Amino acid sequence: QVQLVQSGVEVKKPGAAVRVSCKASGYTFTSYGISWVRQAPGQGLEWMGWISPYNGDTNYAQKFQGRVTMTTDTSTNTVYMELRSLRSDDTAVYFCARDDSSGWYSQAYWGQGSLVTVSS
Amino acid sequence: QSALTQPASVSGSPGQSITISCTGTSSDVGIYSLVSWYQQHPGKAPQLVIYEVTKRPSGLSNRFSGSKSGNTASLTISGLQAEDEADYYCCSYARGSTLVFGGGTKLTVL
Numbered sequence: 001q002v003q004l005v006q007s008g009v010e011v012k013k014p015g016a017a018v019r020v021s022c023k024a025s026g027y028t029f030t031s032y033g034i035s036w037v038r039q040a041p042g043q044g045l046e047w048m049g050w051i052s053p054y055n056g057d058t059n060y061a062q063k064f065q066g067r068v069t070m071t072t073d074t075s076t077n078t079v080y081m082e083l084r085s086l087r088s089d090d091t092a093v094y095f096c097a098r099d100d101s102s103g104w105y106s107q108a109y110w111g112q113g114s115l116v117t118v119s120s
Numbered sequence: 121q122s123a124l125t126q127p128a129s130v131s132g133s134p135g136q137s138i139t140i141s142c143t144g145t146s147s148d149v150g151i152y153s154l155v156s157w158y159q160q161h162p163g164k165a166p167q168l169v170i171y172e173v174t175k176r177p178s179g180l181s182n183r184f185s186g187s188k189s190g191n192t193a194s195l196t197i198s199g200l201q202a203e204d205e206a207d208y209y210c211c212s213y214a215r216g217s218t219l220v221f222g223g224g225t226k227l228t229v230l
Binding site: 035037044045046047059061062095097100102103105106107108110111112113 | 123171177209223
């Protein structure tokens with residue numbers, strides 16, 4: 001079965017960077033893209049961007065351009081999301097999610113989420 | 121890109137039907153039939169319940185249905201059950217090859 005297992009809780013200071021990992025299993029890793037979606041406490045979902053493990057192509061939301069980098073490691077079936085210059089309003093649960101078979105604009109499988117807290 | 125507009129809350133009694141609206145613009149919902157809906161229970165990851173406006177993932181209850189008219193998409197849940205109580209989010213593909221979510225709707229089953 002398809003599984004996405006994410007890294008654990010992170011606590012960072014303002015201005016620092018965080019890297020969250022998402023290890024995929026149960027399907028051909030390079031056949032489906034991965035999106036990153038975040039959710040601030042008590043708030044809604046926010047799409048951050050997408051990466052293709054097949055060729056490394058990325059598509060970042062304009063809001064995060066220049067501050068986020070998504071990468072893949074096909075040897076370990078893992079996708080990484082790095083967010084830099086952290087601010088307090090980056091405190092959120094960060095989810096990775098795999099494309100549905102219909103296309104990258106729907107996410108059929110989700111990781112369990114990784115809590116990132118930004119605090120001085 | 122602004123978030124899609126959803127009502128903050130809706131409610132219904134068991135067995136009834138409810139509809140959640142999702143209003144966008146002519147840059148997203150209005151021109152693309154690429155609206156998805158997600159159900160999220162507290163403390164859990166979202167789950168896809170509708171994709172491409174009207175399609176249900178394999179194995180999902182046919183009590184969930186989707187539609188679209190102009191700039192507004194809708195999710196209807198019929199035969200409401202206690203386990204349907206959750207937050208629901210719409211999401212649309214938007215011009216510029218981006219995705220935009222709605223603010224979310226809390227469904228209460230009375």
